[in-house]
Amino acid sequence: MAEYKKITIYDVAKECGVSRQTVSRVLNNRPDVADETRSRVKEVIRLLNYQPSAIAQSLSRNKSFVFGVVTAGLKYIGPSRTLSGITTKAEEIGYGLLLKELSSFTFNDIDPLLHWFISHHVDGIIWATPEIEDNHNWIDVLLPIVEIPIIFITMAQRTDVSIVAFDNFLGAKIATEHLIDLGKKHIGHISGPLDWWEARQRKLGWEAAISDAGLHTTEKMWAEGNWSSKSGKKAFLKLLDNYPLIDSVFVGNDQMALSVLHAAYENGIEIPSQLSVVGFDGIPESEFYCPPLTTVFQNQFLLGKVAVQELLRIVDDHQHNEVSENKTITLTPELLIRKSTIKF
Amino acid sequence: MAEYKKITIYDVAKECGVSRQTVSRVLNNRPDVADETRSRVKEVIRLLNYQPSAIAQSLSRNKSFVFGVVTAGLKYIGPSRTLSGITTKAEEIGYGLLLKELSSFTFNDIDPLLHWFISHHVDGIIWATPEIEDNHNWIDVLLPIVEIPIIFITMAQRTDVSIVAFDNFLGAKIATEHLIDLGKKHIGHISGPLDWWEARQRKLGWEAAISDAGLHTTEKMWAEGNWSSKSGKKAFLKLLDNYPLIDSVFVGNDQMALSVLHAAYENGIEIPSQLSVVGFDGIPESEFYCPPLTTVFQNQFLLGKVAVQELLRIVDDHQHNEVSENKTITLTPELLIRKSTIKF
DNA sequence: TTGAAAGCGCTAACAA
DNA sequence: TTGTTAGCGCTTTCAA
Numbered sequence: 001m002a003e004y005k006k007i008t009i010y011d012v013a014k015e016c017g018v019s020r021q022t023v024s025r026v027l028n029n030r031p032d033v034a035d036e037t038r039s040r041v042k043e044v045i046r047l048l049n050y051q052p053s054a055i056a057q058s059l060s061r062n063k064s065f066v067f068g069v070v071t072a073g074l075k076y077i078g079p080s081r082t083l084s085g086i087t088t089k090a091e092e093i094g095y096g097l098l099l100k101e102l103s104s105f106t107f108n109d110i111d112p113l114l115h116w117f118i119s120h121h122v123d124g125i126i127w128a129t130p131e132i133e134d135n136h137n138w139i140d141v142l143l144p145i146v147e148i149p150i151i152f153i154t155m156a157q158r159t160d161v162s163i164v165a166f167d168n169f170l171g172a173k174i175a176t177e178h179l180i181d182l183g184k185k186h187i188g189h190i191s192g193p194l195d196w197w198e199a200r201q202r203k204l205g206w207e208a209a210i211s212d213a214g215l216h217t218t219e220k221m222w223a224e225g226n227w228s229s230k231s232g233k234k235a236f237l238k239l240l241d242n243y244p245l246i247d248s249v250f251v252g253n254d255q256m257a258l259s260v261l262h263a264a265y266e267n268g269i270e271i272p273s274q275l276s277v278v279g280f281d282g283i284p285e286s287e288f289y290c291p292p293l294t295t296v297f298q299n300q301f302l303l304g305k306v307a308v309q310e311l312l313r314i315v316d317d318h319q320h321n322e323v324s325e326n327k328t329i330t331l332t333p334e335l336l337i338r339k340s341t342i343k344f
Numbered sequence: 345m346a347e348y349k350k351i352t353i354y355d356v357a358k359e360c361g362v363s364r365q366t367v368s369r370v371l372n373n374r375p376d377v378a379d380e381t382r383s384r385v386k387e388v389i390r391l392l393n394y395q396p397s398a399i400a401q402s403l404s405r406n407k408s409f410v411f412g413v414v415t416a417g418l419k420y421i422g423p424s425r426t427l428s429g430i431t432t433k434a435e436e437i438g439y440g441l442l443l444k445e446l447s448s449f450t451f452n453d454i455d456p457l458l459h460w461f462i463s464h465h466v467d468g469i470i471w472a473t474p475e476i477e478d479n480h481n482w483i484d485v486l487l488p489i490v491e492i493p494i495i496f497i498t499m500a501q502r503t504d505v506s507i508v509a510f511d512n513f514l515g516a517k518i519a520t521e522h523l524i525d526l527g528k529k530h531i532g533h534i535s536g537p538l539d540w541w542e543a544r545q546r547k548l549g550w551e552a553a554i555s556d557a558g559l560h561t562t563e564k565m566w567a568e569g570n571w572s573s574k575s576g577k578k579a580f581l582k583l584l585d586n587y588p589l590i591d592s593v594f595v596g597n598d599q600m601a602l603s604v605l606h607a608a609y610e611n612g613i614e615i616p617s618q619l620s621v622v623g624f625d626g627i628p629e630s631e632f633y634c635p636p637l638t639t640v641f642q643n644q645f646l647l648g649k650v651a652v653q654e655l656l657r658i659v660d661d662h663q664h665n666e667v668s669e670n671k672t673i674t675l676t677p678e679l680l681i682r683k684s685t686i687k688f
Numbered sequence: 689t690t691g692a693a694a695g696c697g698c699t700a701a702c703a704a
Numbered sequence: 705t706t707g708t709t710a711g712c713g714c715t716t717t718c719a720a
Contacts, residue, residue, distance in 0.1 A: 008713055019691050024715060034689060054463040055408070056713035058399050059696045069443075074431065075645065080424030087418065087445035096464065099413075099443045101431035119398040120440065229632040259632045288573040288603045290634060301419065352697055363707050368699060378705060400697035403712045 007050040015044045027052055054096075058121050063319070065095050067311060068117040072102040072129040077283055078300055082128050082153060085304020093312055098122055105130060110138040114146060124149040124315045126307050131155040131197040149318050151311040153303060156197050162314060163328040164307045168198045171296040171333035172205025175250050175278045178294070178335055180213045182342070184248040184276060187215075189222035190235045190260065192252040199252055202280060206250050221246075225256045232256025233263050240267070248276035248341075254286045254295055261289055261340065276341040282334075291339035298333040306331065351394040359388045371396055398440075402465050407663070409439050411655060412461040412469040416446040421627055422644055426472050426497060429648020437656055442466055449474060454482040458490060468493040468659045470651050475499040475541040493662050495655040497647060500541050506658060507672040508651045512542045515640040515677035516549025519594050519622045522638070522679055524557045526686070528592040528620060533566035534579045534604065536596040543596055546624060550594050565590075569600045576600025577607050584611070592620035592685075598630045598639055605633055605684065620685040626678075635683035642677040650675065 009027075013020045018037060025033045026041040033041075044050075058064035069086055073079045083099075090097050098120055100113060117125055127150055129135075136155060143150070143161065151162045179187050189206045192199030207217050220242040225231035232251065236259065239246060251257035257279030261271060269275050271291055279286060282297025310329060317324035353371075357364045362381060369377045370385040377385075388394075402408035413430055417423045427443075434441050442464055444457060461469055471494055473479075480499060487494070487505065495506045523531050533550045536543030551561050564586040569575035576595065580603065583590060595601040601623030605615060613619050615635055623630055626641025654673060661668035 006713095010713080020714080021691060021716090022689090025690090028715085032689060037689080051459045051463045053403075053465065053713050054460075055399055055402050055465050056696090057715080059397075059403060059698090060713080060715040062696075064399070066442075074424045074428035075421075077419075077421055077424070080418045080421070080427070083424070084418035084445060087443060088447070091444070091447070096460070097443045098410075099431060099441045100435070101428060103432070103435070115395045116398075116440070119395045121397065121399050229629060233632075255629065255632075258629060262632050262634050265634050285573060285599065285602060285629065288577075288599075288606050290606050290609050350697095353699095354697080364698080365700095365707060366705090369706090372699085376705060381705080397697050400712090401699080403714090404697080404699045406712070 007048045009050075009052065012041065012044050012048060012050050015048065016041050062121070064121045064123055066098055066120070066122050067095050067308070068098045068100065068120070068122040068125040070100050070102065070113070070125065070127050070129060072105050072107065074101055078281065079128065081300035082304040082307075085301040085306075086126060086128070086308050087304075088301070089305040089308035093308065095123075095308070095312070102129060105132050106135045108135060108138070110142060114142060118146075118148060122148065124151070124311045124318075126151055126153065126311055128153040128304070128307070132193075133195045149311060149314040149324075151307050151314065153307050154198065157328045159326060162310065162324075162326045164303060164310055164331070165328070166298040166303065166331045166333050168201035168298075168333075169205040169208070171280065171298065171335075172202040172250065173209045174205075174333075174335050175280065175294075175296050176206045176209035177213075178337070178341065179248045179250065179276055179278060180209060182248070182276060185215070186243065186245045186247045187221070188239050188243055188246045188249040189217075190232055190239065190249060190251045190256055191222060191224050192256075193226045194224055202250075202252050225252065227253050227255060229255045229259040229262075233259035236260045236263050246275065248278075250278045250280075252280055254279040254281045254283045254293060257286070257293055257295070257340075258289055261291070261293070265290075272339065272341050272343060278341060282336055286336075287338065289340070294338045294341040295336050296333045297336050299331070303331060351392050353394075353396065356385065356388050356392060356394050359392065360385050406465070408465045408467055410442055410464070410466050411439050411652070412442045412444065412464070412466040414444050414446065414457070414469065414471050414473060416449050416451065416473040418445055422625065423472065425644040426648040426651075429645040429650075430470060430472070430652050431648075432645070433649040433652035437652065439467075439652070439656070446473060449476050450479045452479060452482070454486060458486060462490075462492060466492065468495070468655045468662075470495055470497065470655055472497040472648070472651070476537075477539045493655060493658040493668075495651050495658065497651050498542065501672045503670060506654065506668075506670045508647060508654060508675070509672070510642040510647065510675045510677050512545035512677075513549040513552070515624065515642065515679075516546040516594065517553045518549075518677075518679050519624065519638075519640050520550045520553035521557075522681070522685065523592045523594065523620055523622060524553060526592070526620060529559070530587065530589040530591045531565070532583045532587055532590045532593040533561075534576060534583065534593060534595045534600055535566060535568050536600075537570045538568055546594075546596050569596065571597050571599060573599045573603040573606075577603035580604045580607050590619065592622075594622045594624075596624055598623040598625045598627045598637060601630070601637055601639070601684075602633055605635070605637070609634075616683065616685050616687060622685060626680055630680075631682065633684070638682045638685040639680050640677045641680050643675070647675060 154165045191203045223235035223238045225235040279295035286293040498509045535547045567579035567582045569579040623639035630637040
C-alpha cells in the first residue's frame with residue numbers, strides 16, 4: 001500500500017543505482033535517458049510511491065504552478081461562485097491556489113499581502129474583489145514595481161492592467177429596455193451602494209435606457225440600498241412615497257428585489273400587474289420567489305474560469321519574456337424573463 | 345519605495361557585513377544577537393525591503409505555516425460560509441491556505457489529492473466536505489498511513505479522527521418540538537437526500553421529537569428532496585397528497601422551505617394558520633421569505649473558525665511529538681422563530 | 689546517455 | 705555573540 005513517508009529523489013536514485021539527475025530527468029520527461037533506465041526508474045518510483053516535493057521544485061525551478069487568489073465577502077454567493085470557477089479552471093490546468101480573503105471589501109493594507117504571495121513564489125495573482133471607493137488606489141503605487149502578473153476581476157476598465165468583468169451597464173440597460181418594451185412609463189430603480197463600481201454601472205444603464213426611450217430620470221425615481229434585503233425594503237418604501245406613479249422597478253440585485261416583492265405583497269400591490277420587478281445577478285433562489293423574479297443573470301462561475309484562463313496566458317507570455325498586452329475581457333449578462341414582469 | 349525584486353538573505357548579510365546566519369537569527373528573533381548588530385540588520389532589511397522566501401523556509405524548517413483545505417460545492421452558501429470562517433481564523437493565527445475544491449461531493453480519488461498536499465508540505469489539512477454515501481471510506485484505508493494531521497468538518501462521529509460538526513439531530517429535534525409546543529398534531533417532514541449524513545440526522549431528530557411526544561411517524565408523513573428549491577416543491581406536493589391532515593412541516597433546509605411557502609401560496613394554503621413551516625440553516629434571505637421563515641440556524645462561519653483553531657492545536661501537539669486525542673467538537677444550532685410558525 | 693558540481697534561499701548544528 | 709559547515713529536495717549547468 002501507498003506510504004506517505006518522506007521519500008526523496010535520493011532514495012529513488014539509490015534504489016535504482018543511478019544518480020539523482022537521472023531520476024530528475026525521468027520525472028521531467030527529458031529525452032536524454034536510455035529507455036531501459038527510464039522504465040527501471042519509473043518502476044522504482046511507483047514501488048516507493050515517490051512524490052517529488054513541489055516546494056523544492058518551486059525553489060530550484062523558480063516556478064511554483066500556484067496562483068494567489070484574493071477574494072472578499074465569501075459569505076455572499078457572488079464571490080464564492082467566482083471562486084468556484086477559479087478553483088475549477090485552476091484544477092483543469094494543473095495549478096494550485098493560495099487563498100486570501102480580505103477582512104472587508106475596502107481592506108487597504110495591500111503591501112504585506114503582495115509580499116506574502118511573492119514570498120510564496122506564486123506565478124500570478126487573481127484579484128477578485130469588487131472595486132469600491134478608492135480601494136484599488138494601491139494599483140497606481142504598487143503595481144509598477146510588482147513583477148508578478150495580476151489579473152483583476154470586476155473593475156472599471158483601464159489600460160494599464162488586465163481585467164475580466166461583466167458588462168454591468170449593458171445588463172442594466174437590457175433589463176430596463178425590457179420594462180420599456182412592456183409599455184412601462186414609470187420605471188424606478190433601487191441601486192446598490194454607489195461607492196461600488198458595479199452599482200454605478202447599473203444605475204447608468206438604467207438611465208441610458210430610459211433616456212434612449214425619450215423619457216428621463218429624476219432624483220425621485222430611484223433610491224439607494226446596500227445590496228441587503230433589508231435595505232431593499234427600505235429603499236422601496238421610500239420610492240413608493242416619492243414616486244407614487246411607479247409602475248415598475250429595476251432593482252440592483254436579487255436580494256433587494258426579494259424584499260421588494262415581499263413589501264409589495266404586504267402593501268397589497270400586485271405583481272406584475274401593478275408593479276413589474278426586475279432583479280440582477282440571477283441567483284438560483286430567484287426562480288422561487290413569489291412570484292418568480294425576472295433578472296439579469298451574470299455567470300460568475302464562468303467569470304472565475306475566464307480569469308484563470310487569461311492569467312495563464314499572461315504568465316506563459318511572461319515566462320517567455322514576451323510582454324503581453326493588458327486586455328479587458330468583457331462578458332455579457334443575460335436577461336431571464338419570469339413572472340415578476342410577465343403574466344404567463 | 346518598496347521594491348519587489350528578489351532580495352535574498354545573502355544580499356542583506358553582505359550589505360551589513362555579517363554572515364547570513366546572523367541575519368537569519370534576527371529574522372527569527374533569536375536572542376543570541378548583539379543589540380547593535382540586530383538593529384543594524386533590521387535597518388538594512390527595511391531599507392532593502394527584504395522578505396524572506398517562505399518556500400525556502402518551509403524547505404529547511406520542514407514546516408510551512410500553510411494548511412490545506414478541501415471543500416466542495418462552493419456555489420452553495422453553506423460551504424462558502426464555512427470557508428470564510430476558515431480563511432478568517434487562518435489569517436488570525438498567521439497561516440496560509442492551499443485550496444482544493446472537489447469537482448463533486450462524492451469525488452473519490454483522494455490519494456493524488458493527499459499527495460499533492462504533502463508535496464506542498466502543508467502542516468495540516470481541513471476536510472470540509474459533507475459525508476455522503478461512502479465518500480469518506482478512504483479514511484479507513486489512507487488515514488493510518490498519512491502523517492499529516494487532518495480535521496474533518498461535518499461528519500458522523502467516530503473515534504479515530506478529529507471532527508467539528510453541528511448537532512443536526514438536536515437542531516431537528518428542537519425544530520419539531522417547537523411545532524409540537526404550538527399544538528401541532530400532524531407534523532410532516534421534507535428531508536434532504538438521505539445519502540447525506542446531515543439529512544439522516546435531521547430526519548432522526550424529527551422522528552425522535554415526535555416519538556418523545558407520544559406520537560409516531562409513518563412513511564406517508566415525509567418525503568425526500570435533494571436540498572434544491574425545485575425538489576422541495578415536488579416533495580411538498582407529494583406530502584399534500586399522501587398526508588392531507590398535515591398541519592405543519594419541518595423542512596430539511598431553507599431553500600426547500602422557500603418553495604414550500606411558494607407552493608402553499610399557489611394552493612391557497614395560509615401560513616402559519618393552516619400550515620406552519622420550519623426550515624434549517626438560517627440563511628439570511630430566510631428572514632425575507634413571505635412569510636419570514638422560522639428556521640434552525642447553524643453558524644457555519646463559526647464552524648470554519650473552530651476547525652482551524654482545533655487543527656492548530658493538533659498540529660502544535662504533533663510538532664511537540666505529543667499524541668493528541670481525537671476529539672469530536674459538537675456545536676449547537678439555534679432556533680430562530682419567525683412568522684411562518686407564529687402570528688405576531 | 690549519464691554523472692559531478694553548483695545553486696535555489698533558508699536554517700540547524702556545531703565551532704570559535 | 706558570531707561564523708562555518710551541512711543540509712532541506714530538487715534542477716541546471718557542464719563534463720565525461
